Amino acid sequence: MKRIAIATLVVGALALSACSKNRLGDQYGAAGASGDFVAGSPSDPRSPAYFQQTIGDRVLFAIDQSSLSPEGIDLLTKQAAWLMENTAYTAVIEGHADEQGTREYNLALGARRASAVQNFLIERGVAPNRLQTVSYGKERPLEICSDELCYAKNRRAVTVLAAGAATS
């Protein structure tokens, strides 16, 4: 039963990001892992909740890949537009990997994924000094089962908003 439920979620994951959490990444990467909802209403287009849930704060990747899928490009195009409109926010893009692979390689792979998102957002006009990247490798899985249903959701890059002007 659990598997079926998860399978359904995967389909909707890009659009819904139902279990995402949205606050500045702590030392544990919890922001991109699981948990809280952010302030604001998902129906208020200027709220972080809208960014996180209505647009979607994450894109998923194929095994070992850091190239953006067509769905990922659509979603990031919307993220870029939102960030251009809402200049009071900066973002940390967290790159994550599934548990297949060594700790070191996955850190590097997560860095590639975060960077792919950062580069795309910059190309679409977001100021580079509003975007930082961090990799958590396989340290912070969103889903904890050991099969592809979970792995597919863990191979992700999450755009985590933070209030405040760009630092440099």
Next chain:
Amino acid sequence: MSAKLKKLILEQATGTMMALLLLATAALVVQPRPAVAQGPLRIEITDGVIEPLPFAVPDFQAENGAAAEYARSIARVVAADLSGTGLFREIPADAFVSGITSFASPIAYADWKAINAQALITGAVSASGDSLNVKFRVYDVFSGQPLGEGLQFSGAIGSWRRVAHKVADIVYSRITGESGYFDSRVVFVAETGPKNAKRKRLAVMDYDGANVQYLTDSSALVLAPRFSPTGDKVLYTSYETGFPQVYVLDVATVGRQALSQQPGTMTFAPRFSPDGRTIVYSLSAGGNTDIYAMDINGGNPRRLTTTPSIETAPSYSPDGSQIVFESDRSGTPQLYVMPAGGGEATRISFGQGRYGTPVWSPRGDLIAFTKQNAGRFHIGVMRTDGSEERLLTASFLDEGPTWAPNGRVIMFARESQGATGAPSLYSVDISGRNLRRVVTEGAASDPAWSPLLK
């Protein structure tokens, strides 16, 4: 009993003194033997041991009341060290025909031969104030003579387990001709919490899991600690700032210092050079991960690889001249060797699957690695040119090998599968035999073995 021939002072990491003395009574010097033992009492590790060598360790003699509690404990640790190698098999005390009534008494070889004990270890302990004195001898039962001379260690009472490990190291060394690895420590990551909210902190313990000390709290994610060549410092990666950065920590004071703080970059996978003066590590910038080196104070960073692929997990050869690392420049992660200053790299892994976390053996002869193939993980070893690959383990997830100081045993982390999956530490011989779990209080990962303590 006079003990004047030779005296070696061994300083502990904690600063307490431990002394090794050679017992030099005439009775002990029965017959001079070469430093490397010959004759029947000998294990050739390279042959791959089929039948472990039977040995007996009666409780050591307590020479005074204060020593009573240590006399048995020390013998038990010596026995556990030897049995734990898989090269030796202990004969239990209830099989003994006769006991040892005095450390100085002649050995009734026939009684030990009768129970097929090929090696016999006897000892005596005395304690006064804060200090402990342990004398011991090793006997070659079938030859009917001592194997090497009697020795004695003295040290702080609190370091009684170290004294026991030193005794076991000498026994191991006399019988195998190889240096031991029991008086050593392992730094690792102690884990708590569920898989999606792991708390991690650095910890250090004796090689056998005893005497755990925590080096950091769990306020920030920490990864992959590595000992300095002298064992007094540990390199690791911490998310203290919210971004992974390399730190160095002093084991005695647990003071720590960030080594790299370039904004917009992440650093991880650090290791010391064999002379302790250089740190090699990975740096990610703009999504590209390459290998860099810097001085131990964090100065003079220099880039050793410049490809757009991932280069990580660097490890020096013991002579410091080369670095083995992992790169996906061919499309999948594979192992490469390059000069320590950078330059052209030679691929050494060509088998099926993906290779990572290469670690050069302290003997210089082998490279241990993690291999991922067909949905399974393995710890393996290969020669430094990539030939003679041997896989030692297989499981859902084995990773991160680290070498025992004598290059004969590898420790690694094995993680169980599924939602409740958690890592534990294991060790295995380079022959692939003697796979054992290293008992830790909770989940543990990323082990790194210290050098043999001094």
